[in-house]
Amino acid sequence: MDIRFIPQAEIDKQLYNSCVHFATNGSLYGYDWYLNATAKEWDLLVEGDNYVSAMPLPRTTNWIGRTQLTQPVLVPDLAVYSVKPLSPKRIQAFWDAVPEEYRGGGLTVEPASVPKNAGRFEVTTAVGDALFLNKSYEEITDDFPSTYYEQLARAERADLLPVPALKPEAYADFWLSVHGKSVDNEWKYHAMQRLMYQVLHRSWGNAAGIQTRDGQLLAVSFNVYSHNRIFPLFRAESKAGGDAGAMTLLNDTLLRSHANRSLKIASEALYQRSR
Structure with missing residues (x-):
């Protein structure tokens, strides 16, 4: 060889x-x-x-x-x-x-x-299971735990909305505010932006988020599409977002919009079914 x-x-x-x-x-x-x-x-x-x-x-x-x-x-x-x-x-x-x-x-x-x-x-x-999306939303979520639906109910009561547009800089700022400043996180902060711009240049992905009615950002996920998989990168959720079920709503929005497609979520970035 x-x-x-x-x-x-x-x-x-x-x-x-x-x-x-x-x-x-x-x-x-x-x-x-x-x-x-x-x-x-x-x-x-x-x-x-x-x-x-x-x-x-x-x-x-x-x-x-x-x-x-x-x-x-x-x-x-x-x-x-x-x-x-x-x-x-x-x-x-x-x-x-x-x-x-x-x-x-x-x-x-x-x-x-x-x-x-x-x-x-x-x-x-590397370990982890893949979540396959080549079936209906109802079939995908059929065995999800009750906590998942409880979080969705919280999000509905909080009247949360999807973010219409989010630039890499704003995304990274939110990520850093959630994870805190440190030498390692400062390096990740800049590396994330370089990667996001590379992905956007190739039209391979997008930044997704959830916010309140008054525009307060609560949860983010940068989703990249490659090799018939969705790679949710650099996810972050604030404490207020966790209390309101923001990440679960963000996950659910992804599932609803991609059900019945020949995709799966990468095992190393597994979809969170419950908190």
Whole structure:
């Protein structure tokens, strides 16, 4: 199996993004622009001249100069992306091909990309179930708990409304106000805006929100559409929003508008059925 190491500066972006796009296990998180905004430093393992399979290697270097695999912030999972069958042999070959200068560390990857022998790395399997939307709203919500409907009743009593339009800056400001200022959250604040503008540039998603009649923002979710999935990113709900059932109403609005479509909500960003 011809697996080659390619440093970040030499990656053919078109070939790599094509691999992620058409891979049987492709994901929003694998695109080069997503990794550039989150991992910053990353290299690549590829199979074949045309990148039929590819494994991104996000890395950090510690104070003694030791390079290690590091899961990027805002990236729930990565993978060995491939348009070929994801056989255990292919997956193991990629992990075995990680250069020796990667001394340790680890990644969280989707289940099919977990090797039998992780060697010097710590490999975590991404978990979660997908919510399929290819049926009626009533069928989708049939087994939801009573708390879900209680939250919807709260939202109805509060007379909440969807947000007509929300710019990335306003979205990020609300997210930061909910999660609080810190060094990590300040970095996320700026990274989120870069990612949202990348998505909007491609017309792949939109910012959704819930507000009061007087315009007070209560809950937000940036929804991205990729690989027949909905990725609800960077969600946030204020305390007032939680008391009024705002996030549940936001979730319910998404379900009602996407029922009977061949989509699912990504397992790493599961729809919240109840509080």
